[in-house]
Amino acid sequence: MAKGLDIGTMNIICSERENEDVVFTRQRNAFLELESSDLTKTMLDSAKVLYIEKDGVINVLGEDAFKFATIFGKESRRPMKHGIISPKEKDAIPMIKLIVERVLGEPGHRNEVLCISSPADPIDMDMNTLYHKKMTEALARRMAYETHVIDEGLAVIYSELSDYNFTGLGISIGAGLTNVTLAYLATPVMSFSIGRGGDWIDEQVSITTGLPKEHVCAIKERGFKLNFEVEFGSPDGALSIYYDALVTYIIKNLNRKLAEITPPKVEFPVALAGGSSQPNGFLKTFERKLRDAKLQIDISNVKQAKDPLYSVARGCLIAARTQEGGDVEEGKTEVSKK
Amino acid sequence: MSTTSFSAKSVELFQNPLNIYMGNKKLLLMVDNTNSVGILRRGTVVYYVGSAIFAAGIALLAAGVAFAMIQRIHYGSEPWEILLFFIFTGVGGTLILAGINMMMKQTRYGYYIIAASVFVSFFALLIFARNYSNNWYYPLVSYVIALYTAGFLLLVGNAFANVILWMISGKPEAVGLRGEEIKTYNDEEIERDIEEATRKSIELSASELKFRNLDVEGVKFGKAFRETRGDTIRIKDNMEEAKSLEEAIKPGGKIKSGSVEVDKISMQLGEAMRKGAVEKGRFETFKAVVTGKIRSLVRLTQLKK
Numbered sequence: 188m189a190k191g192l193d194i195g196t197m198n199i200i201c202s203e204r205e206n207e208d209v210v211f212t213r214q215r216n217a218f219l220e221l222e223s224s225d226l227t228k229t230m231l232d233s234a235k236v237l238y239i240e241k242d243g244v245i246n247v248l249g250e251d252a253f254k255f256a257t258i259f260g261k262e263s264r265r266p267m268k269h270g271i272i273s274p275k276e277k278d279a280i281p282m283i284k285l286i287v288e289r290v291l292g293e294p295g296h297r298n299e300v301l302c303i304s305s306p307a308d309p310i311d312m313d314m315n316t317l318y319h320k321k322m323t324e325a326l327a328r329r330m331a332y333e334t335h336v337i338d339e340g341l342a343v344i345y346s347e348l349s350d351y352n353f354t355g356l357g358i359s360i361g362a363g364l365t366n367v368t369l370a371y372l373a374t375p376v377m378s379f380s381i382g383r384g385g386d387w388i389d390e391q392v393s394i395t396t397g398l399p400k401e402h403v404c405a406i407k408e409r410g411f412k413l414n415f416e417v418e419f420g421s422p423d424g425a426l427s428i429y430y431d432a433l434v435t436y437i438i439k440n441l442n443r444k445l446a447e448i449t450p451p452k453v454e455f456p457v458a459l460a461g462g463s464s465q466p467n468g469f470l471k472t473f474e475r476k477l478r479d480a481k482l483q484i485d486i487s488n489v490k491q492a493k494d495p496l497y498s499v500a501r502g503c504l505i506a507a508r509t510q511e512g513g514d515v516e517e518g519k520t521e522v523s524k525k
Numbered sequence: 526m527s528t529t530s531f532s533a534k535s536v537e538l539f540q541n542p543l544n545i546y547m548g549n550k551k552l553l554l555m556v557d558n559t560n561s562v563g564i565l566r567r568g569t570v571v572y573y574v575g576s577a578i579f580a581a582g583i584a585l586l587a588a589g590v591a592f593a594m595i596q597r598i599h600y601g602s603e604p605w606e607i608l609l610f611f612i613f614t615g616v617g618g619t620l621i622l623a624g625i626n627m628m629m630k631q632t633r634y635g636y637y638i639i640a641a642s643v644f645v646s647f648f649a650l651l652i653f654a655r656n657y658s659n660n661w662y663y664p665l666v667s668y669v670i671a672l673y674t675a676g677f678l679l680l681v682g683n684a685f686a687n688v689i690l691w692m693i694s695g696k697p698e699a700v701g702l703r704g705e706e707i708k709t710y711n712d713e714e715i716e717r718d719i720e721e722a723t724r725k726s727i728e729l730s731a732s733e734l735k736f737r738n739l740d741v742e743g744v745k746f747g748k749a750f751r752e753t754r755g756d757t758i759r760i761k762d763n764m765e766e767a768k769s770l771e772e773a774i775k776p777g778g779k780i781k782s783g784s785v786e787v788d789k790i791s792m793q794l795g796e797a798m799r800k801g802a803v804e805k806g807r808f809e810t811f812k813a814v815v816t817g818k819i820r821s822l823v824r825l826t827q828l829k830k
């Protein structure tokens with residue numbers, strides 16, 4: 188068997204195959220610090236909340252951290268920012284480790300193949316993803332997985348563009364980052380990320396409307412529609428404006444990056460994935476702006492992933508299964524050589 | 526950072542001495558092959574001196590010819606006129622040949638041969654200048670002509686030999702610059718090269734990175750901790766992509782791990798090989814059809830007999 192793992196700024200998602208299905212296991216990449224007391228522990232235990240206790244401090248992990256933050260009137264913390272674990276957040280690293288271990292579960296057998304997605308280096312921020320990549324790899328290896336890492340954008344291509352021979356643009360618009368990969372016949376030609384995503388929208392709208400970020404995020408996720416005819420005073424207008432700005436920004440950077448390479452002369456389809464690509468009207472806006480931008484490459488069509496939130500994890504699973512198949516074959520030839 | 530990029534640059538230079546970076550001034554680099562292997566060699570300065578001498582020779586020759594035309598020199602002209610004409614053209618001709626020789630790459634003895642032949646020719650011209658009109662009689666005349674011709678032929682022969690040697694060694698250079706090896710760089714390209722080299726070195730050392738203290742110590746887990754892994758959703762999915770992906774990446778073998786290993790060349794190679802196989806396949810079937818037809822024809826004629 189094989190597994191895929193998408194470690195994102197907001198969600199950590201594991202994908203694996205079970206009979207005819209693919210099962211996705213998801214946890215919020217967040218934690219909440221509470222003071223330890225017997226009462227709290229009893230309460231958390233009875234509510235079946237995921238928590239750990241260390242040195243008299245309780246840390247609620249995952250989805251529950253989010254829920255309990257409002258109850259306890261505290262703010263939940265996020266171990267990752269802009270797609271990577273920041274080595275600065277010393278007490279956040281154990282948290283992400285625990286969440287990953289939980290979501291991933293024990294390997295079915297020793298050296299089960301696992302494919303993890305990783306962001307590419309952002310072009311608009313001074314940030315290197317290499318250390319993050321190595322840390323996540325080490326984490327999974329420690330659990331006796333055979334780990335491989337692929338770019339998040341490439342995972343989208345694997346998951347969504349098989350009908351096009353894995354040629355095209357895979358774009359994942361997540362929370363902390365937007366990842367872009369251009370691939371030709373399953374081989375990445377260009378990969379980069381942009382330091383803006385859902386979090387950026389939350390921040391900007393929060394600044395303009397004065398609403399707290401969490402509130403803005405909740406409104407956004409409840410299903411708003413991207414358009415410019417909005418009710419007077421509703422935050423939907425601000426959300427639309429910043430979504431529009433985000434799309435413009437992504438395409439500007441894509442255009443700039445494409446100018447640096449000489450891509451193959453073929454038509455490229457585009458696949459959009461990631462939690463932030465979900466709003467109603469996003470696909471349309473993106474396609475319109477993409478066509479207006481007159482890119483270096485020809486775009487055939489623009490499509491949205493079947494399950495935008497799980498697309499990256501699914502792509503990782505596909506890569507892992509392929510890798511597994513390859514390894515099995517290699518093993519065979521080695522045996523026959525002997 | 527600056528030290529890394531410096532070392533990366535020097536490594537690059539070390540590996541490829543022809544890529545000399547010169548800021549954003551687009552510089553033409555003369556390739557100085559004095560240390561290259563092979564029998565032919567030439568220094569850069571010699572090349573320029575050679576071309577100067579060549580130009581001077583042309584000028585002298587032209588001046589001599591022009592002088593002859595202006596003065597309408599003929600057999601009975603004034604001796605100083607004839608003297609001047611021969612000195613001009615003689616020196617000019619020798620200089621032209623010497624210049625050409627110097628612009629070429631030379632064998633080990635090349636420069637001695639050039640020097641010797643120039644000396645011989647000039648010596649002949651000197652004797653001529655000293656003795657013309659007064660002492661210009663039978664044996665001396667032939668000696669002088671022989672001496673000058675010897676120098677002249679030596680230069681021609683040397684040049685000819687070099688051209689032949691160059692042709693045998695098959696190097697695209699006779700006289701002048703070698704097109705392919707003149708490289709120009711601008712800042713952006715250099716920066717990209719350095720970045721690339723730095724990134725590779727970081728990547729390399731990162732692959733040896735090992736993390737200690739991965740364990741979180743002194744932790745008590747809540748009751749629910751071992752029970753649930755997270756929210757699960759189950760989607761019916763046959764994952765056919767895994768099969769097609771395997772097909773798609775077959776030529777190269779393994780999945781490329783993203784931005785790091787964009788191995789275009791191997792991909793193109795795989796592609797080309799696949800195309801070749803198809804072409805060959807078609808030719809093979811065509812061949813089979815033709816030979817089949819011929820065979821049946823042969824059988825038919827045999828039957829008729």
Ligand SMILES: Nc1ncnc2c1ncn2[C@@H]1O[C@H](COP(=O)(O)OP(=O)(O)OP(=O)(O)O)[C@@H](O)[C@H]1O
Pocket residue numbers: 193194195196197198199269270271359360361362363364365384385386404407408409410411460461462463464465466495496
């Ligand atoms: N229905 C929705 N409409 C709009 N945005 C949504 C919706 N659901 C989730 N989001 C946003 O999607 C983002 C999370 O998406 P995703 O899980 O793909 O990101 P991630 O992988 O955790 O982050 P990253 O890839 O940047 O590290 C969040 O910003 C969230 O607010």
Ligand SMILES: [Mg+2]
Pocket residue numbers: 193194195196339359361362461499
């Ligand atoms: Mg993501």
